[in-house]
Amino acid sequence: MRKTATNSIKLVLITSVLASCAPPNDKENAESKQRVFMRADSTAAYTEVTGNYTQGHSGGGMGSALLWFMAFRHLGGGFGYANNSLHPQSVAGTNAAKAAAYQAQRGGFGRNAASTTRSSYGS
């Protein structure tokens, strides 16, 4: 029987979870008002981000911070998951894989979670 943990537990990821969910500070808010040009693929053209990623979120708690976390990922899909702040020309460029990802249907899982507000969907 192995009951006891060692004294040398190492975590490589987990502390970044909390950090990514910390409320944005004033400095970040100030920066978010600056003009920002982004692309989601190195073969795509840069376009100006037209919205503020921390706004327009209807969820509670850490929502805004998570949106920042997601803002720098590719949010493809014709199912309401593309971030409107990023121009479609800047999503995929000539990268076929990313173009396919953009065209993939999304949102087919998660409906039950979206219809309830709980701190966890585990048990």
Add this chain to the structure above:
Amino acid sequence: MQVKKVRIDPQWQSRLESIGYGYHTLDGIPYWIDDYYYEIRNRDADLIYKATNELWQMCLDAVEYIIKNKQYQHFHIPPFIIPHLERSWHNDDPSIYGRFDFSYDAINGKLKMLEFNADTPTSLFETGIVQWYWKNHYFPELTDQFNSIHEQLIKSWTELKPYLRGAILHFSCAKETLEDLTNVEYLRDTALQAGIDTKLIYINDIGWTGSSFVDLEGEPILSIFKLYPWEWMAQEEFAVHIINDPNEAQWIEPSWKMLLSNKAILSILWELFPNHPHLLPAYFDEPAHLKHFVKKPILSREGANIEMYYDKQMIYHTEGEYGEEGYVYQELANLHREDTGFSIIGSWVIGQEACGISFRESDMPITTDKSRFIPHIIRH
């Protein structure tokens, strides 16, 4: 087994946050308890360890029995997903973890299984990491803890690695829940330490191309851990793609876990192992001979829609949205009670072996998502 107090660390919240634990307080009420704890003896830990391993084997036997005899009628699993469930069992698709919930009468040594959280158990991070750091803060010497969860996770991922279908193991949970994200990121952390390449994708962002599940970069998903209930996935739009997926993506936990996370398993176990010392009598219909019992929806979470009866009179109940699929009736167990509340023990099985416990405490004898997490030590 008893509750004991410590002088609270005034910096307890920042101490927890420094290790990445952000949901210690829910709606202004502490979920994590820092200033008292359970002290147990070695023999308590030995009993829980042995019982957990035995019950895990019994659960596997029960799954084999249900599939072999097609005893699905009480589980209310959508018929279209059953071939996938059977295939996942016959393929021995990997399972990483589960958590049994026990009532424990330490004086009489009676340890009874209340249920098995086999599909989406949470509180893994606080059990494996936070309470271990708690012990080292308050009791750096002369104590132990029933907790080898971290090492067992890394060991289990290492053993599973050759059987993963994809070069990348994706990890997924719903958006907007720090608790689930922390649990998933902790699991991903241990998989990384086992040498597995991983990616995080929220469940809503999983894509379907017509021939493959894909992540946000278009990479096919061939092996994926999901902290999202199977009974929900089976209701949702992409469920049909799970069974027709040409890649036959591995979903962890596998779909055969739908049989064990369903409370119908409590009655099946009692049928297969009558009078087993770690089982409570459980039935699909209300039995006349049970005076004190609990009525549980076969699909409910976090103590929702539970009704507790004493002398056939309902004495407690919880609200919720479950119950339409049916109920099981389980004999009422005696929960351990202290001045601080009623407690149950969560016992983790990871990679086929029991490896750690947690205590959850409530003001009433039903454990819910508001129940407090109490750390523990083993005093030598």
